[in-house]
Structures are given as structure tokens and as C-alpha cells.
Amino acid sequence: MTSAVLTQSPATARPRLVSRALLLRFVSIVGSSIGFFLPLSVVPIFAKQAGSDSGAGFATVALLLATVAAELVTPRLIARIGYRWALTVGLFLLGAPILVLTATNSMTAIVVVNIVRGTGFAIVAVAGGAVTATLIPAERRGEGLAIVGLVSGVPSLLALPAGVWAAQRWGCEPVFVVTAAATLLALLSVPGLPRRDRTRTESQHGVLAGLRNSALTRPALIFTAATAAAGVVVTFLPLAMLNGPAWVATTALLVQSTAATAVRWFAGKLGDRHGALRLLAPGLLLTALGMASMAALDSPAAVIGGAALFGAGFGVLQNATLCLMYARVPAGGEGTVSAIWNAAYDLGMAAGALGAGLAVGAIGYPATFLLTAALAVPAFAVLRRERNPR
Incomplete structure (x- = not known):
């Protein structure tokens, strides 16, 4: 009688929510959140320091427009190269190009870097979101997506003001280096995700x-x-x-x-x-x-x-x-x-x-x-x- 009460039938057991693969996915979520939000307000400061007030706003507009445009074509990219490769490309484009701004402060470079980074963030958001959805049991999708929102929301909430504070204290270039490092290190987690190729x-x-x-x-x-x-x-x-x-x-x-x-x-x-x-x-x-x-x-x-x-x-x-x-x-x-x-x-x-x-x-x-x-x-x-x- 006791064992019958304590033992839960497999048919009624709730599926496990947090798996090893989802924990690995959290790494790329945190990396991409830091990579996007840490320099978000710092790049306009950098552009203004370079002598272009209008360029500061234009750089942000370029980032957002590139993000939206790339979001609409990323599913086709996923269909061609699979989720893991798409996530890899997105993280690289989000992180690596910002190192260019440690060597130059030209307005052209700032805008181009933001366009490339916006494209990378869009790929990460779409491909990463698709991967995440496959890792969460359908019966607990709402709860799982809420946890994912928490994992991405806290770093973004902290990274935005932290970037501005660090830039005012040590300059913009160290912020760019940390941004690249956090994003590129997240690449190490991608091979551990399930393979989902050419759907x-x-x-x-x-x-x-x-x-x-x-x-x-x-x-x-x-x-x-x-x-x-x-x-x-x-x-x-x-x-x-x-x-x-x-x-x-x-x-x-x-x-x-x-x-x-x-x-x-x-x-x-x-x-x-x-x-x-x-x-x-x-x-x-x-x-x-x-x-x-x-x-x-x-x-x-x-x-x-x-x-x-x-x-x-x-x-x-x-x-x-x-x-x-x-x-x-x-x-x-x-x-x-x-x-x-x-x-x-x-x-x-x-x-x-x-x-x-x-x-x-x-x-x-x-x-x-x-x-x-x-x-x-x-x-x-x-x-x-x-x-x-x-």
C-alpha cells in the first residue's frame, strides 16, 4: 500500500523541465544578452566622443533596422544550415566585429559594425529561440519560456547600466573587449546542443x-x-x-x-x-x-x-x-x-x-x-x- 502511494506513475509524472541541453542553452542566452546590451548605450557615447552627435542616433537606428531585416530571413538560413550552425554564426557576428572599434572611431566603421552586430543578434534571437522551444516539454512550455525570460532578462537589465558606468570609468574600449569575450566564449556551449539540421x-x-x-x-x-x-x-x-x-x-x-x-x-x-x-x-x-x-x-x-x-x-x-x-x-x-x-x-x-x-x-x-x-x-x-x- 505504501509503495503504491509513494510511487508516481510514468503516465502522470511531469516531464523534466531543466535538462543538460537547456542549461547549455542558458550559456548562449547570457552571452548574447551581455553582447547586445552591454555596449548598447556605449556605442552612441563612443560616436559622440568621435565628434558626431547625429551619428550616435544613426548608429542605433542602423542596429535596429538590421536586426528586424535579418529576423525575417533567418528561418531560411536555419533551413539551410541548421540551428547549431546558425547560432554559431549569429554569436560570432554579434561579438567579433565590435573589436574593430578598439582600433578606429570612424563613423563609417561604427555604423557598419552596428549593422553586422544587429544581423548577428537577429540570428541568435531567432535560431536560439527555435532551439529553446525544442528543449522545453510542450506540457510545460509556458513555465519553461518564463525561466528562459528570466535568464535573459536579468543579464540585460544589469548589462545596460553597467556598460555606461564602465565606459565612464575606464573608457569605451574595455567595454567592447568584454562584450566580444562574453559573446565569443558562449560559442563553447553550442556543440553540446542537440543537432537539428536542414528541416x-x-x-x-x-x-x-x-x-x-x-x-x-x-x-x-x-x-x-x-x-x-x-x-x-x-x-x-x-x-x-x-x-x-x-x-x-x-x-x-x-x-x-x-x-x-x-x-x-x-x-x-x-x-x-x-x-x-x-x-x-x-x-x-x-x-x-x-x-x-x-x-x-x-x-x-x-x-x-x-x-x-x-x-x-x-x-x-x-x-x-x-x-x-x-x-x-x-x-x-x-x-x-x-x-x-x-x-x-x-x-x-x-x-x-x-x-x-x-x-x-x-x-x-x-x-x-x-x-x-x-x-x-x-x-x-x-x-x-x-x-x-x-
């Missing part, structure tokens, strides 16, 4: 086919509404608070990113138990309420509380939309999902920042934040058309 499914379900599949584009569009709002927050909340206490904007951004990272964990566990589709409406509602609350710029409590609500909603939507999209493709289609989701992330943030930049001058910051909150309305219209996949 016919990936080539049959490329980005163009994925964009014609409404089961993928609907979650991506819903997520785009949230990322557009995130672009507004990270770009214009500090500017909106310039005449107020300096600590409010900093605290709000920290609270927002922390809430997003933490809530992804709970969202993943809930999604595994009850279905990710049920989380989309609460996620959208939280992001809208958070944006509307941040419009009360005269109230630090409203701004910080709104940032917490927005971060929570954003974390929910990050996890739920990605889980839904992975569940709706056959094996081998993970690269397509990763490409579309990452493109929605980057394009949404860029579009939100651009649109808000045009609106702020005409209607001011509070009205712009309220208008951004209203993006939830068309997103809810898309959500109404969502149906559980067969």
Missing part, C-alpha cells in the same frame, strides 16, 4: 507563409500593441518627468522591467494549467490601465503604480503570445514563430516611439500616454477573433 518543415513554413497564417499573426498583432506602448514608455517617460523628481522615472522603469520579468513566471505556470489564450485579455487590460495611470505625471504614486501594472501586463503577453504561436506550428516551424514574434517586438517598439514622437509636440505627454493606452481597443478587436486552434 524541411522550416523551409515549408517560412516567414511569408507564417504571415499568411492568421493563427500566428493574431497573437503577434496583439503583442505588437503592447510593444508599441513599451516603446513609448522607455523613450518618453524619462522626458515627461524632466520637470519632476528625478527618481520617479528611474524607479518606474526599474519597476516596469522587474514586474514584467517576475510576472512572466506566474503567467507561464497559469498558461500551462489553463491555456495561454485565457491570459491575453487580462494582459491587455493591465497594459492599458498601466499606460492610463502613467498619464498622471503629477503623481509619483500613479506613475510608479502604472509602471508596475504595465510591466505585469507586458510580461503576461510576452509569455502567452509566444506559447500560443509555438503551439500552432508543427515541429520544425519554431524558427518561423521566433522570427515573427521577435519582429513584432522590435517593430512595435520602434513604431510606438516614432508615433509618440510625432504626437507629443501636438498634444503633450499625458494625452499621448492616454492615446497609447487606447491601442488596447483594436487589440481587443483582434482578440475577439481568436479561437482555440484545432
